[in-house]
Amino acid sequence: MTSPSNIADGCAAPDQSAPIPASVDLQKETVITGTVTSAEGEAVAGAYVRLLDSTGEFTAEVVTSPQGVFRFFAAPGTWTLRALSRSGNGELAVDATRGVNEVGLSVAAA
Amino acid sequence: MSRDTALVSADWAEKNLETPGIVFVEVDEDTTAYDGGHIPGAIKIDWKTDLQDPVRRDFVNQEQFSKLLSDRGIGNDDTVILYGGNNNWFAAYAYWYFKLYGHGDVKLLDGGRKKWELDARPYTKDIPTRAAATYVAKAPDLSIRAFRDEVVAAIGEKNLVDVRSPDEFAGRLLAPAHLPQEQSQRGGHIPTAISVPWSKAANEDGTFKSDADLTKIYGDAGLDGSKDTIAYCRIGERSSHTWFVLKELLGQENVKNYDGSWTEYGSLIGVPIALGDEPGKA
Numbered sequence: 001m002t003s004p005s006n007i008a009d010g011c012a013a014p015d016q017s018a019p020i021p022a023s024v025d026l027q028k029e030t031v032i033t034g035t036v037t038s039a040e041g042e043a044v045a046g047a048y049v050r051l052l053d054s055t056g057e058f059t060a061e062v063v064t065s066p067q068g069v070f071r072f073f074a075a076p077g078t079w080t081l082r083a084l085s086r087s088g089n090g091e092l093a094v095d096a097t098r099g100v101n102e103v104g105l106s107v108a109a110a
Numbered sequence: 111m112s113r114d115t116a117l118v119s120a121d122w123a124e125k126n127l128e129t130p131g132i133v134f135v136e137v138d139e140d141t142t143a144y145d146g147g148h149i150p151g152a153i154k155i156d157w158k159t160d161l162q163d164p165v166r167r168d169f170v171n172q173e174q175f176s177k178l179l180s181d182r183g184i185g186n187d188d189t190v191i192l193y194g195g196n197n198n199w200f201a202a203y204a205y206w207y208f209k210l211y212g213h214g215d216v217k218l219l220d221g222g223r224k225k226w227e228l229d230a231r232p233y234t235k236d237i238p239t240r241a242a243a244t245y246v247a248k249a250p251d252l253s254i255r256a257f258r259d260e261v262v263a264a265i266g267e268k269n270l271v272d273v274r275s276p277d278e279f280a281g282r283l284l285a286p287a288h289l290p291q292e293q294s295q296r297g298g299h300i301p302t303a304i305s306v307p308w309s310k311a312a313n314e315d316g317t318f319k320s321d322a323d324l325t326k327i328y329g330d331a332g333l334d335g336s337k338d339t340i341a342y343c344r345i346g347e348r349s350s351h352t353w354f355v356l357k358e359l360l361g362q363e364n365v366k367n368y369d370g371s372w373t374e375y376g377s378l379i380g381v382p383i384a385l386g387d388e389p390g391k392a
Binding site: 014015046048050051053055057058059060061062063071072073074075084085086 | 142224228230314315
């Protein structure tokens with residue numbers, strides 16, 4: 001079951017590769033979504049992606065799907081995405097607006 | 111309690127995967143991570159289906175907890191090592207249950223799944239079989255669990271620590287940013303609560319910061335060491351993480367977790383709510 005009430009029950013991240021639930025109103029939500037890729041351009045599954053607010057404070061973290069996909073429900077404004085993975089780390093600034101904001105996030109060994 | 115008794119490192123864990131009397135338990139809300147690969151020998155506990163009552167809005171009682179652990183083959187004398195995803199939120203929540211029901215020896219794996227993954231340590235898909243045991247939970251220790259009336263009475267009196275993100279504290283978001291925001295309750299925080307997001311206590315790899323760093327973080331945020339403390343978040347699992355830090359790592363007396371947290375408080379009729387980034391007045 002993936003009813004909205006179930007989503008609201010917990011705090012863990014839902015399946016990152018699943019379609020956005022029909023109950024999510026994209027007129028109201030600010031979705032930041034994208035794929036983590038390695039230096040070789042391959043999708044990185046199991047990467048830890050965190051969303052930092054405009055002051056650099058941690059806001060949320062998800063694990064990428066087998067296709068390397070992540071998704072956040074944020075608010076309009078400036079955010080930073082930061083990824084940690086076995087393939088290395090990466091960072092990206094995002095200016096999000098209402099609706100779906102699609103980005104690419106690449107990681108590389110330091 | 112201290113770091114030595116409440117926490118084990120990934121190195122220690124990897125060396126003790128087959129040690130008799132030690133049971134590794136992965137705890138998560140979404141157990142598909144376990145099914146896709148887990149620490150060798152670890153069993154799983156599902157935060158929702160195993161630890162919540164299926165009917166009442168409460169977690170499992172003493173009898174239900176006894177049956178769960180008996181069925182999973184955990185005895186009262188076993189050393190239980192808990193770990194999970196989400197920076198050990200749900201593992202910390204389960205740790206709090208184990209303490210609440212009087213388990214003797216329970217510890218968290220520092221860094222949980224994330225540290226294990228980033229270290230490229232081994233996973234398996236093999237499901238271990240454990241013979242059923244006879245587990246007898248003790249009566250709940252309510253000295254570590256706060257209820258709503260106590261929380262309302264604590265406004266302006268005790269340390270209230272809101273461990274949600276700054277935007278949730280201020281009322282700008284109603285849930286963590288990896289979740290949809292449609293919720294019925296009001297936004298904001300309990301007046302006089304200080305904001306110390308749970309994430310302040312963790313390094314990027316999910317391990318806990320040093321005792322010296324932790325002491326400074328809560329001290330700088332205005333936590334008064336002479337007062338009792340209640341930690342809360344949205345549903346009680348992130349605040350278990352902070353409860354663990356204050357009570358089990360730093361050894362503070364009288365720290366409670368308010369597991370009703372914002373989903374309960376923000377839905378109560380008539381209680382005071384503060385908006386914005388400041389604690390607000392009692």
